[in-house]
Amino acid sequence: MSISQIDIASKLGVSQRAVSFALNGKPGVSPIMRKQIVELARNMGYRPNAAARAMVSQQTRNIGVVIHSLGNGDGGGGHAYDTVSGINSIIEPAGYTTCLVQMTDVESGDEGMARVFREQALDGMIFHAGVLNHVRERLGQWVERTIWCDAGVEDETNCIWRDEVEAGRLAGQAVVEAGFRDVLYFHSPPGEPRAYRHRERREAGVRSAVEAAGGVVRCHAERDEEMLHVDRWLHLLRPETAVVASEYRHAEGLLFFAAAAGLCAGRDFALVCCDDRDFYQRRLPHLSRSGFDRFAMGQRAARMLLQRLEAVNEPAPSQIVHPTWIAGHSDSPRIRPTLVPITELRTPPAGAGGNS
Amino acid sequence: MSISQIDIASKLGVSQRAVSFALNGKPGVSPIMRKQIVELARNMGYRPNAAARAMVSQQTRNIGVVIHSLGNGDGGGGHAYDTVSGINSIIEPAGYTTCLVQMTDVESGDEGMARVFREQALDGMIFHAGVLNHVRERLGQWVERTIWCDAGVEDETNCIWRDEVEAGRLAGQAVVEAGFRDVLYFHSPPGEPRAYRHRERREAGVRSAVEAAGGVVRCHAERDEEMLHVDRWLHLLRPETAVVASEYRHAEGLLFFAAAAGLCAGRDFALVCCDDRDFYQRRLPHLSRSGFDRFAMGQRAARMLLQRLEAVNEPAPSQIVHPTWIAGHSDSPRIRPTLVPITELRTPPAGAGGNS
DNA sequence: CTGAAAGCGCTTACAG
DNA sequence: CTGAAAGCGCTTACAG
Numbered sequence: 001m002s003i004s005q006i007d008i009a010s011k012l013g014v015s016q017r018a019v020s021f022a023l024n025g026k027p028g029v030s031p032i033m034r035k036q037i038v039e040l041a042r043n044m045g046y047r048p049n050a051a052a053r054a055m056v057s058q059q060t061r062n063i064g065v066v067i068h069s070l071g072n073g074d075g076g077g078g079h080a081y082d083t084v085s086g087i088n089s090i091i092e093p094a095g096y097t098t099c100l101v102q103m104t105d106v107e108s109g110d111e112g113m114a115r116v117f118r119e120q121a122l123d124g125m126i127f128h129a130g131v132l133n134h135v136r137e138r139l140g141q142w143v144e145r146t147i148w149c150d151a152g153v154e155d156e157t158n159c160i161w162r163d164e165v166e167a168g169r170l171a172g173q174a175v176v177e178a179g180f181r182d183v184l185y186f187h188s189p190p191g192e193p194r195a196y197r198h199r200e201r202r203e204a205g206v207r208s209a210v211e212a213a214g215g216v217v218r219c220h221a222e223r224d225e226e227m228l229h230v231d232r233w234l235h236l237l238r239p240e241t242a243v244v245a246s247e248y249r250h251a252e253g254l255l256f257f258a259a260a261a262g263l264c265a266g267r268d269f270a271l272v273c274c275d276d277r278d279f280y281q282r283r284l285p286h287l288s289r290s291g292f293d294r295f296a297m298g299q300r301a302a303r304m305l306l307q308r309l310e311a312v313n314e315p316a317p318s319q320i321v322h323p324t325w326i327a328g329h330s331d332s333p334r335i336r337p338t339l340v341p342i343t344e345l346r347t348p349p350a351g352a353g354g355n356s
Numbered sequence: 357m358s359i360s361q362i363d364i365a366s367k368l369g370v371s372q373r374a375v376s377f378a379l380n381g382k383p384g385v386s387p388i389m390r391k392q393i394v395e396l397a398r399n400m401g402y403r404p405n406a407a408a409r410a411m412v413s414q415q416t417r418n419i420g421v422v423i424h425s426l427g428n429g430d431g432g433g434g435h436a437y438d439t440v441s442g443i444n445s446i447i448e449p450a451g452y453t454t455c456l457v458q459m460t461d462v463e464s465g466d467e468g469m470a471r472v473f474r475e476q477a478l479d480g481m482i483f484h485a486g487v488l489n490h491v492r493e494r495l496g497q498w499v500e501r502t503i504w505c506d507a508g509v510e511d512e513t514n515c516i517w518r519d520e521v522e523a524g525r526l527a528g529q530a531v532v533e534a535g536f537r538d539v540l541y542f543h544s545p546p547g548e549p550r551a552y553r554h555r556e557r558r559e560a561g562v563r564s565a566v567e568a569a570g571g572v573v574r575c576h577a578e579r580d581e582e583m584l585h586v587d588r589w590l591h592l593l594r595p596e597t598a599v600v601a602s603e604y605r606h607a608e609g610l611l612f613f614a615a616a617a618g619l620c621a622g623r624d625f626a627l628v629c630c631d632d633r634d635f636y637q638r639r640l641p642h643l644s645r646s647g648f649d650r651f652a653m654g655q656r657a658a659r660m661l662l663q664r665l666e667a668v669n670e671p672a673p674s675q676i677v678h679p680t681w682i683a684g685h686s687d688s689p690r691i692r693p694t695l696v697p698i699t700e701l702r703t704p705p706a707g708a709g710g711n712s
Numbered sequence: 713c714t715g716a717a718a719g720c721g722c723t724t725a726c727a728g
Numbered sequence: 729c730t731g732a733a734a735g736c737g738c739t740t741a742c743a744g
Contacts, residue, residue: 050477051410052721081437097472098456116453121406225638229688259615261690282581332585334617371715408737
């Protein structure tokens with residue numbers, strides 16, 4: 001039904017080889033014939049058959065991008081897609097296609113695996129998810145060229161991950177410099193599906209900075225879906241205490257639900273976050289945080305993979321993503337940075353939320 | 357390098373046909389031989405070559421999912437991915453793979469198009485984006501089986517879109533029933549990249565409901581990235597006025613930045629939204645809104661496409677997604693639904709934000 | 713029930 | 729500079 005090189009060749013009375021060479025810009029066809037062929041191909045609406053090309057060239061030009069799915073709609077606001085966008089932005093111009101694979105923790109046996117894994121269908125993959133060990137090992141066997149991107153795998157090669165300890169340290173240092181010595185580390189309870197040891201590491205970083213300054217770090221665990229229940233944690237917010245949110249979801253909860261309950265970050269309490277989202281730059285610039293450019297990380301992971309695909313397949317040296325500190329800023333007079341010097345926080349008025 | 361059916365066949369001294377039939381569960385192989393073959397294939401780690409299979413079967417089992425990209429990290433919080441997740445949740449178990457394609461408005465000529473379009477590489481595609489007309493026509497020619505999913509295309513077949521007028525009407529009706537007659541419709545300024553006429557339609561719906569009750573609708577346009585500048589719009593919030601946010605981003609801004617500035621939805625002003633996100637159910641349940649389950653819409657679009665792929669290729673009748681009204685609710689005493697009866701809103705205390 | 717063979721649409725040595 | 733041909737790894741009529 002669709003037109004092939006043979007259709008073009010026979011119409012012009014030339015060999016199929018000539019068509020292939022002309023269309024692919026290879027030498028060995030006379031300029032006049034080349035022009036005829038290219039023109040006719042365009043007029044006939046010829047498009048090469050990817051499967052045939054893949055078979056002979058032994059590469060599919062498809063790249064798997066595996067993300068962890070919590071099920072229906074992810075439920076999390078989809079920070080994994082920040083990374084996916086970064087990956088795609090590099091891979092697509094290079095002529096590859098992003099094949100999205102969503103995985104749950106309870107991955108069934110080989111039969112339940114996505115087709116893209118059951119068959120040989122990928123040139124490589126980028127794994128972006130906390131993944132159970134047995135799944136990891138299986139996939140590693142199946143797809144020879146894999147980059148582990150913030151996936152809880154930290155080998156010497158083919159991995160890229162963020163320095164979470166440093167992210168915590170930056171946050172801790174910032175609150176110390178703002179004069180705080182009492183710090184509340186706000187994190188997810190253990191046992192969350194995305195088990196990738198960022199919680200402990202960020203905490204360790206926070207501690208190292210705060211304790212070096214003679215401060216003390218307390219912890220509070222809260223499921224992010226429960227942040228709405230402000231009564232669970234509102235009493236912990238005090239002007240003398242800096243709150244360090246481990247994940248962006250906690251920071252959003254602390255920012256917004258506290259405000260709804262009458263306590264405002266940057267006015268009634270100090271807030272910093274060890275995490276970041278790409279769109280915060282435009283939509284939440286006043287949040288003081290450890291920068292974590294997932295889009296850029298995805299780009300780097302994609303470049304690591306491309307290097308392995310284009311050159312000889314030697315492992316790519318692992319990379320560590322170093323966080324940077326982003327001081328919250330606001331050019332709106334009524335919205336304040338979430339971290340201000342301790343002396344600028346107001347003491348709670350009688351009856352305000354802080355002391356119930 | 358990788359093992360093929362021939363490797364298995366020769367090792368067992370049988371024909372390649374036998375291997376193919378055995379592995380694919382087709383009749384025509386003796387049970388004993390079948391068992392031998394299946395076992396050996398497993399031991400040798402055989403995986404079928406997707407390209408070869410695609411070539412002979414004339415189907416790639418790849419499906420393109422096109423989303424609009426604003427560039428770096430999308431910048432928008434990625435509501436398109438709610439839909440993508442829904443699509444993938446249906447397509448993957450059916451043996452297809454989601455190929456993600458991000459498109460910008462300024463799509464260059466055919467040469468700059470993603471490889472997946474330049475070549476014949478897809479069995480079908482789902483287009484989820486407001487798309488410029490010339491791009492639309494080109495892609496429609498290239499991929500014969502396309503479903504237009506909330507993409508600004510509304511033909512009799514192969515389209516699925518949300519009833520935006522109804523979404524506005526539901527929001528308008530809700531505020532009317534809560535006793536409001538003064539309504540502020542809060543929307544994006546025209547000329548936003550994702551041009552898909554939801555802004556006007558939602559407004560028309562709001563108007564129809566409010567004006568039928570003798571109320572009046574005013575409008576205010578604000579870019580969502582500018583919501584942080586509360587001084588631009590804070591003075592518009594009054595207890596007697598119900599604010600109807602057109603898009604979820606505006607609702608979030610109205611919810612959160614107003615709170616940071618001291619005005620609280622459900623206490624100082626009423627807020628409803630014509631839009632929705634999948635994770636609101638868990639993380640923002642108190643927002644009163646027109647329900648819009650993008651995940652479910654993606655699933656429906658995927659089923660429409662699968663129907664065209666599995667059966668004869670006859671066009672799928674278009675579907676309209678009807679919004680439902682979701683009354684905000686909260687089991688936390690300090691967080692209130694964003695829409696409450698007008699009588700329950702407090703009159704602004706002197707000096708509060710509403711009257712500068 | 714099974715083997716030998718054609719063919720899917722390309723790329724690329726190999727002869728002329 | 730160009731044509732005739734092999735082969736990538738499968739599926740599936742076609743003979744036996």
